[in-house]
Amino acid sequence: MIKNIFILGLLMIGLSSCFKEDDPIPPHQKSDVKQEIIPLTQYYVNQVYFNLSTGKQVSTNNKNNFDLSFSCADTAFIIRLNTAKFMKAGITESTDMTKVTDTTGLNWKFDKSDGNPDSTAFVDWIKIDGFDTTCSNRVYVINRGFNEMGFTLGLKKIVFHNLKNGTYYFSWSNMDNSEMTEVTIKKNAGYNYIQYSFDNGGGIKQIEPESDNWDLLFTQYTTMLFTSEGDAYPYIVTGVLTNPGTLVAFDSTMVFDDITIDDVLYLDYSQAADRIGYDWKELFGDINGGDYYYKTHSNYNYLIRTRKKILYKLKFTGFYDPDTGEKGYPAFEYQRL
Numbered sequence: 001m002i003k004n005i006f007i008l009g010l011l012m013i014g015l016s017s018c019f020k021e022d023d024p025i026p027p028h029q030k031s032d033v034k035q036e037i038i039p040l041t042q043y044y045v046n047q048v049y050f051n052l053s054t055g056k057q058v059s060t061n062n063k064n065n066f067d068l069s070f071s072c073a074d075t076a077f078i079i080r081l082n083t084a085k086f087m088k089a090g091i092t093e094s095t096d097m098t099k100v101t102d103t104t105g106l107n108w109k110f111d112k113s114d115g116n117p118d119s120t121a122f123v124d125w126i127k128i129d130g131f132d133t134t135c136s137n138r139v140y141v142i143n144r145g146f147n148e149m150g151f152t153l154g155l156k157k158i159v160f161h162n163l164k165n166g167t168y169y170f171s172w173s174n175m176d177n178s179e180m181t182e183v184t185i186k187k188n189a190g191y192n193y194i195q196y197s198f199d200n201g202g203g204i205k206q207i208e209p210e211s212d213n214w215d216l217l218f219t220q221y222t223t224m225l226f227t228s229e230g231d232a233y234p235y236i237v238t239g240v241l242t243n244p245g246t247l248v249a250f251d252s253t254m255v256f257d258d259i260t261i262d263d264v265l266y267l268d269y270s271q272a273a274d275r276i277g278y279d280w281k282e283l284f285g286d287i288n289g290g291d292y293y294y295k296t297h298s299n300y301n302y303l304i305r306t307r308k309k310i311l312y313k314l315k316f317t318g319f320y321d322p323d324t325g326e327k328g329y330p331a332f333e334y335q336r337l
């Protein structure tokens with residue numbers, strides 16, 4: 001029941017569009033169908049960026065290697081949590097970091113998985129109105145979530161001070177006020193986001209590849225599911241997120257091998273980052289008892305229009321390493337249309 005409701009929610013996402021008549025697809029020779037297996041590993045510790053045009057796994061990183069992502073777009077001020085670790089944050093009423101000592105009364109927030117910048121835990125850290133910029137300077141408490149083995153990663157306090165001339169300014173510390181740290185992060189042109197980790201005293205990392213060099217991110221991420229009563233609750237899932245600017249449509253009626261470009265031009269395309277998501281596979285058996293397995297939906301087709309305006313069709317064919325039988329190895333077929 002939860003899965004069915006969630007699928008309906010995805011299908012009704014408001015961020016959708018069809019191709020305009022003045023927005024043509026570049027002419028090309030239709031390519032052969034290609035196959036790929038992505039090594040997330042059985043505990044889903046890897047994040048893998050994939051480029052459909054080159055057929056390459058562009059980069060792979062441990063999902064625990066960072067905590068925050070800072071937007072590098074010229075006019076953007078978005079700060080995101082690493083949702084692969086089930087991170088969340090709560091804003092306090094205080095502007096004095098030293099006076100925040102616990103999490104009493106906090107309203108914890110998660111980043112929405114659709115990528116909407118208005119639905120992030122840090123959405124209120126700054127207000128920009130024309131030439132006027134106002135920073136709240138309020139203290140956030142960050143719950144760093146847990147690693148692939150289920151161990152909690154602790155709490156941090158943080159205050160975002162400013163964004164000036166393409167540079168973010170912020171301070172953070174442990175809950176006992178130890179490790180007081182001042183940080184500046186300069187936007188990195190050519191990338192969507194630059195990352196920051198609290199580990200080992202803190203450090204800036206460029207984990208995400210250049211913005212024009214990837215299309216799909218295979219990863220765990222946090223999303224909202226719904227009970228049969230319609231109540232929302234956060235849950236960590238394993239699936240696919242798309243590069244901002246990528247459009248995706250879903251179909252379950254056509255035969256994958258028969259799909260042509262004429263069949264898909266006017267489908268309902270969405271720019272939601274989680275439009276491919278996680279439910280191309282289904283769980284069977286008893287997950288609590290350990291006797292379970294995943295099966296992919298062979299009739300689920302995803303039509304992907306990349307940032308370079310190239311159309312692909314894609315379907316998933318497995319979730320297990322063909323040699324070892326280990327879960328965490330999404331397999332798929334794809335073809336340029």
